[in-house]
Amino acid sequence: MYRKLLLLGMAFYLCGCRHQAAYQRPAPPLPESWPKGAAVQASAADVPEAASVSWREFFADRRLQSVIELALANNRDLRIATLNIERIQALYRIQRAEQFPTVGVSASGDLYRLPKSVGFAGLTAPEAVTVQQYNINLGSASWELDFFGRVRSLKSAALERFLATEQARSATQIALVAAVANSYLALAADRENLRLAQDTLATQQASYELILRTREAGMASDLDVRQARSQVEAARVDIARYTGQVELDENALNLLAGTTVPANLLPGDLDSAGSLRDVRAGLPSEVLLRRPDILLAEHQLKAAYANIGAARAAFFPRIALTAGAGLMSADLSDLFKFGATTWNFAPQVALPIFDAGARKANLKVTEVDREAATAEYEKAIQSAFREVSDSLSLKTRLMEQQNAQQELVKSVVAAHRLSEARYKAGIDSYLSVLVAQRLMYSAQQGLISLRMARLGNLITLYKVLGGGA
Secondary structure, eight states: OHHHHHHHHHHHHHHHHTTSSOOOOOOOOOOOOHHHHHHHHHHHHOOOOOOGHHHHHOOOOOOHHHHHHHHHHHHHHHHHHHHHHHHHHHHHHHHHHHHSSOOEEEEEEEEEEEETTOSSOOOOOOSOOOEEEEEEEEEEEEEOOOTTTEEEEHHHHHHHHHHHHHHHHHHHHHHHHHHHHHHHOOOOOOOHHHHHHHHHHHHHHHHHHHHHHHHHSSSHHHHHHHHHHHHHHHHHHHHHHHHHHHHHHHHHHHHHSOOOOOOGGSSHHHHHHHOOOOBBOHHHHGGGGGHHHHHHHHHHHHHHHHHHHHHHHSSSSSEOOOOOOOESSSSSGGTTTTTTTTEEEEEEEOOOOOOOOTHHHHHHHHHHHHHHHHHHHHHHHHHHOOOOHHHHHHHHHHHHHHHHHHHHHHHHHHHHHHHHHHHHHTSHHHHHHHHHHHHHHHHHHHHHHHHHHHHHHHHHHHHHHHTOO
16 A cells, blocks of 8 residues: 555655756847947956956055945945845745655643543433543644645755845945945045145135235236136135035935944045056856856846745645644553554645636736846846946946046146246236136046046956955
8 A cells, every 4th residue: 555655655756856947048139249349448458357356456545445344344235135135045945845844843742621421422420420541642733745845846946035135235245336436436526626725725815915916016906806806716715615515425325325424434535545456347148147246146037936836736735634643541650551553644645626817817926026136137138238337338438538637737737837827927817817816726636536537447347346244
């Protein structure tokens, strides 16, 4: 008999294996290479790929490294992602445990009175009887024999969800590292803008005092004085604006770090804070499929495939076993004596016959979920391709703009010196000096903005290529 049951069980198992949903990775909707404008930046063979460069290697500034360490230790978003991993891991262990029988021990004592009219076995007794019964039992209750893969499929889905949370944490860490670096550089840029405004105020104040003295000597007009005064006040406005912006930048950096960043770790200028290592992209199919957000989407897709297997298994019988062995006696003193052993074995088979199409609808839901997860996976790849392409294309253009802006600054500085000399010689009016000052100040601000934009683009490129994990 047991041999027949074993053979029947093996047949059920082999039958069930055929109903597992086999995972097939969709062909990534990617071209073989990056767009033409980005291909030059992607093919530099003398620099490493971003994924092989740790954030400590990419960000050379020691103070920035320390701030990133603070954020990784204290940022609440990253902490939530880490706790979510622990939660999903515990849920996976719960689901995995369903593959194995649960064994427990129980002990009970029963003492009750049977009236005279009832007696034993429905026969009338000559008098009322008091019955005692004591039990100790070791066994398993309702262990499902997973012949058709339902429990295995649910375990696989739970595992994929756990792996997805690990990738979610990696993606959160990459985003956090990039956000901290961008906030740090924004603070450095605004500090440079503040120093520029302060230097401009000192220069404008000196020019204003000089014009006041020349007017007293009859060599300057009231218009020159008013124009010089307007430049002084404009510089004061910018100082107040950038002072407030620096405070906002520090608040944003503290929020990302999860704690107050010490003053000795705050940036000095963009040149020191923006020391970054160059990275390359490589081939799209090799780079993008390693990104944490894309791996996350793939694990979710695998979980959707596993759910299909569980839904298919619902069309087949569910077989459960309840079994146990123990001791039973009508007298507590005889409970552990020879002959008090007892056992029970109760297999159960359940097969729904009519459920108004619920199982079929549930299977349809899981199949639609799989198609939606496939679309999400492909969308994640396409979005990643665009992010990398945009960053690669901007890399060259921003460098060209920065170089051109540096030459512009040199030109307007020279023009300002010349206009001042011509005004002091009495050749031109103070209006020419005013125009030159405004052009020089605007060009210097533009250079700071472009330097910041170029460094921000390098950080974004590093992030979208999967670096920083």
